[in-house]
Amino acid sequence: MRGVLTVIIPTFQAEQALMRVLPQLLGQRVIVSDGGSTDDTLTCAVRAGAVLAVGVRGRGAQLKLGAKLAALSGGTGDWYLFLHADSQLPDGWRDVVHDAMQQDAPRYFRFKADASGLKSLFMNRMVALRCWALGLPYGDQGLLISRALYERVGGHAKMALFEDVELIERLKKVATVRPLPLALTTDVSKHWQDGLWRRGLRNLGLLWRYKHGATVSELLKAYTK
Template identity: 40%
Template sequence: MTRHQPQVSVIVLCLNEAARLPLLLADLQQSKFPLEILISDGGSNDASPQIAELAGGRVIRVHPPCRGRQLAIAAGEARGDWLLFLHADSRLAPSWQDSVIRLLRSAEAQDSGWYFDLCIEPASWARRLLEQLVHVRSRWLQRPYGDQGLLIHRGLYERCGGFKELPLMEDLDLVERLSKITRLRRIGLPLTTDGRRWDQDGVLRRSWRNAMLRHQWKRGASAEQLARRYSADQLAYQKPQR
């Protein structure tokens, strides 16, 4: 790694997140180690690209929006030895830099994929229950998803085949392949996500809908078939795997 090459490339999946993106960028700017910040934007019609550029991020424009393609292209453009994938509506814990530094120095770091603990805000009893279920699923079934982030060494990312160009289920597809060759481990810190995903339908109804999407995909429905059932706005940051 050259003197100017970043050790960690942060890849942020983004579409029309002008309200939330500045908060994540502020978290990232507190880093105590070199970061390359790439915003993979699916064609935002708000100020998301301008906000990213003003914060020193590099904007990669991918249109039409496709979650898997956005992530795959940005990963190919990234220069770091480590890749940290995040959603634009995420917030990092204040101590995230120290934890990641310790992790990168550990002997087992490069051989595993690393994820955060899901935290949904604002809190409710139903959301806290969902978080606990996600924790069990992530640890014992080895199925953390995109809103939990993913920190992975480039070599391991390439070894498992990276993100496929899927409009939905791109994170489930990746962790299924990744879990066949290594362990996915907790970083031990929360990653806060915006609770608006569950506001309209409620936690139970949305979770059921998303489980049905996952079930249909596992039974052979293509991600493209599932994606066509929703408008571009609904797909933009819907989290269907929950």
Template identity: 40%
Template sequence: MGDGSAAVALSGSPIAVVIAARNEAPRLPLLLADLAAAPQLVGEILVVDGASDDATARVAALAGAAVQASSPGRGRQLALGVASTESPWLLLLHADARLEPGWDRAVRVALGLPDAAWYFDLAIAAAQPALRLVELAVALRSRWRQLPYGDQGLLVPRRLLARAGGVAPIPLMEDLELVLRLRHFSQLRPLGARLQVDGRRWQALGVWQTALANAQLRRSWRRGIPPEALAARYYGSAVRERRRG
């Protein structure tokens, strides 16, 4: 997809990284360190903090990232971050992610190809064997159904994102909503590199219970349940599990 033109020269640090964060002070510095290792690619790093009550904003600033305050809600945070950056490419990430070695080489290749939307392969940072099956299922879904989700990251030219209508400022399901629109303008392609996500929710709820809960949320959204109601359900269950633990 796209007009067939190549990406901008790599020496121009063409990527703006937008990170949606809320209460991720222990994990965010590791992601920022991963990004800092590729200054030839990453020209802007913006952490959009969704009203954290921990030191998320402070540790982001100490690590050299720009920080912008927002009300909570990943869609709202990402949309604000996209509007506040200027680089021709965008890398949209969750704050509990880690970029595995070789990610920068994979991104460099993608930037040299005609415009498209790109995603990472999912790796879950927990040891349960069942999670390897989850990762395989995600890889198959992403490739065959063109449905990568937000925890896999999204690398996209700004002009392509604008054509698709940008990120919807909704509190949940913003990733699925965006991917469904992007598919009308671009094939979504795997970068051939992995993005590691924190496994705490999978461990707290259990692997199959988490997969079932996620599937129920998607099904409810497709049936027209408002994202605000789904967010209350999703984040409410996360708070209950933290208290129980």
């Protein structure tokens, strides 16, 4: 029998997103790791019964803090599901996740844009292509991983950008990371606001620069322009 599953969600000004995702997690052990929100993120989390971890802003640092808190009150056989606040879980996710836990290997969800039309279909296909060709799921696809494996590879680096890529690259050296048969529905409104092609090409360029030695501080400047 596998240990307890803890869902760990990094947040910053995520009140509206949490109001959508936390009802899907009722009865589940949830840690919300916040980076200094000034809206009602913390209130929303507490009302839903989540445990709070509050620290410095930066997704990598927040995920690491959430996992540390989970480890303090959990067992060595536990599992973590790292999840972005603006993701929506599919029906039947609990059974699929628990089945995957029995297989004792890290998993991620497939990607589904929370919009309809050709642009969304194209985006879904491009993400699937990236995962197939590069073996590189992003954090908005979630990550299911055992505590033992997470600690073995050193957990998340305290990075404000590409913390998901950096962890996956280390994971692939010791384990096979495969997709689950269900998809997370992810908020893509920022892609639509910035322009799908413009944002997609920018993110691809940032990934290329990261893999060729650019520092996170350099990449953040380009990311926030």
